[in-house]
Amino acid sequence: MSTLTHREYTAVDPVTGQQPAWRRWAALATLMLPVLLVAIDNTVLNFALPQISLEFAASGTLLLWVIDAYPLVLAGLLVTMGSLGDRIGRRRLLLIGGTGFAALSVFAAFAPSGELLVAARAALGFFGAMLMPATLALIRNIFDDRNERRIALAIWAAGFASGAAIGPIVGGLLLQHFAWGSVFLIAVPLLVPMLILTPIWVPESKDPNPGRLQVLDVVLSMATLAPAVLAIKTLAKQGFSATAVLALLVALAAGAVFVRRQLTRPQPMLDLKLFRYAPFTGSVLANLLAVFSLVGFLYYAAQHLQLVLGLDPLTAGLVLLPGAIAMVVAGLLVVPLVRRVPANRIVAVALLLSAASYGIVAVVGNGASVLALMAAFVILSIGIGAAETLSNDIIIDAVPTAKSGAAAAISETAYEVGSVLGTAVLGSMLVASYRGAVALPAGLSAEQQQLAHETLGGAVTVSEQLPADLAEQLLASAHHAFDSGVVYTSGLAAIIMAGAAVLAYRALRTG
Template sequence: MTTTALPAPAATLRATRRDWAGLAVLMLPVLLVSIDTTVLNFALPQIARDLSPTAVQQLWLIDAYPLVLATLLVTMGTVGDRVGRRRTLLVGATGFAGVSALAAFAPTAELLLLARVALGVFGATLMPATLSLLRTMFLDRAQRRLAIAIWATAFSVGSALGPVVGGILLAHFAWGSVFLVAVPILLPLLVLGPFLIRESRDPAPGRVDPVGIALSMAALGGLAWSVKHTAVGGVDLVAVAALVLALGSGVLFVRRMRRTADPMLDVGLFAVPVFSGALAVNLLSIVALTGFLFFVTQHLQLVEGMPALDASLVLVPGVVAMVASGLLVVRVVRHVRPALAVVGGLTFSFSAYALLAVGGEGVTVPHIALAFALLGVGIGAAETISNDQILTAVPPAKAGAASAVSETAYEFGAVLGTTVLGGVLTAVYRSSLRIPAGTDEEAAAAARETLGGAAAAAERTGNPQLLEAARSAFDAGVGVTSTAGALLVAVAVVVAWTTLRRAES
């Protein structure tokens, strides 16, 4: 007589109180890593005054961290699959807290940049573990979707919250405080994590491949370098060489992963339309978010003349809208197709950029508050649904790889947000700037670099006409950059509608 195994009762799939408490602890590194992606936006004027970075160094201070994160996420995801995701998480948290304390007291722009690189390395050990641990902690589909919604909301809100946190800290402390905040945030994870989070590993992990790691870093790093160099200095041999290096390395990486018996990254995942489409929506959404924050935070402080704290409060309605949208869309998607929910949300994000593009140089603080609230609605919905679809489109055994790819798209989107939209802004600013007659050459050179440099030079030389000219040029750049942002969101809408229509609700 043969017997057939009955399916496990639904109750056995339900998460326990320990799992939900573990989720709360896991949100701490998610919030911190995403906060660190944008927290320097409000600190840039103070850093510019104290450390005198060039325009290129300013962009790299913002981008070095997410770029290193993006290039190492797949690698660290594989390491976590092999040695244990909880162990990797706790090691990364310890290193992140230590380097953050060092970054707070960096005496030069170069050392601060080096610290941002190190933070990217440790941050890469944190992020793959969080999402893949959720997949093993929450087996029930409804509970997992809610857990992922909380995770995605924390990720997106962290990026939006970065400038707010920075504004509050900078109102009372020096710029180094935006790094020191990592220590109290990570302490509960280090204390409670070993008790609340169960260890998990991939039973058949991909091998750690040094050649694959080098190729992936060359591909992503070369692409970011090419885009950044083109945006700031125009197309030249350096930009073309970096792009060729990126494309060549990418091709070699894909070929190597296809030919390896146990690849570090299963590139076959990209053949799944829902997976690839959701990944593209994820990336483009973050480009829109971080690009918006890059120029809006400078506009509020250096054009409107608002203190950091007051400027950060302008963004609070958008943060609230993002949280509400990310959680509400979990209920909405029970009744409508995921594609429709994402497209509906991104329509709000398109409206945000369109509002600023139409406003041009007449953009006011209420315009910015409303635009960020609209953007928050769209990003909250798009990030929640896209991350859920990325995980559910692949087999459970591939959760670690899928989560690492998802987070790579997120962090690389953060790089492209400041690189592409920030580069457009810099190019228009420089071409539109008209240096007033009688301005000394040193002050003029500082003004051509950045708006922050213009503000410092105007204060030093007592030349208010220089600051007014720089503000006018910057706002001309905001109008063009907002148009570019609206086009990016429109592309995300098309991608979502064409790839997610057959996704499961």
């Protein structure tokens, strides 16, 4: 008791040793602010790229780095930051990350050059890696009761997923009225209240016997994860290029050394022996594949709704809103359900719903209506909400409270890799299918041919420069090429998610 500050002591029930219930939920509400920010930030920037390109006369390579600098740094540092939070305090790490992220977001909004914008994005990845593992680890420590914690995790997962869904709505609204820098300034109204309320509502927690954080372990974890993400992205866009192969080799070599060190050290930065526990490993994979299916679906749906059906970003986002609501409801309803039905069955059914959603898209993908996409996303979202809630619960419940930061980092790494794979695998298949099927009408310049052949968005841009009859021919071919690729892509995704359901059923049944 003597180790508590006055504020922390008065916030703890002397009988149960817990915060009062209202303070726990107030803490969760505070932690949802950075969760929403990171989720929205993942999707909103794509809408600003055309304006950024015009502002800086940016090359394709520079624009690529504006997008990729953030996730590469973020992925490389998630494990390190999760472990660091266990050592120095998760609340302290959250406050450091929030302060740095807010300040750099303002700098990015007014960056004077494309190169400095890339640097700001990389620095945002550094501080962003502090936010998500800290929020999940703090939830693990605030909610000792598992049923309460499952509800909190359902809200956390729903906030993350719904934030990704409303990102296009927010981006569309901002860019209709403000310059491209406005998409970075979203961080300020979300993080400033978080920085004020976190010291009031959120109790500090850390590992009482953390051991030393070895610099070599930090370097090796970064040298494993960041090149792995780079390799996946490069393979998806360029195939087996020298960059992709080199990045993959670096990741494999660094990963082998990192794994060996973690298995032989008495106090490892990341306890890899957790992966011997089948429910833990199964939950990490279920988490990864659930995000894979969500991101892949949003990649297709956003383009179909806007570029094929002609909806504006705000209306397209509203079409996906029922799915976001369904995700929240499913995540909450699974909490009482899991008391009666084993978790492995629920997660397996949840992943089968994702497979069924992709099956619907495969059937109606060629010219899918707004209602068909809305229904498919609702079905997908129900599965994602249930799977994310239970998989995160199993992941962080598998470790002692003192090590929750490292476990949260594993969950977040799975999320990040799933997000990258969803875009890389399903997105690249869709682009490749489009390029192979689109038929360009005669009369286009060489530059117009190249742009229209690359992506559906490029074809729409070129069509605006053409006479009406030529534009109609190009759009009809481009729309058909895009949607026909969706049939094959969705079929593959349905098979992957069905396999994930079988894996989850087998791996989680011993939990």
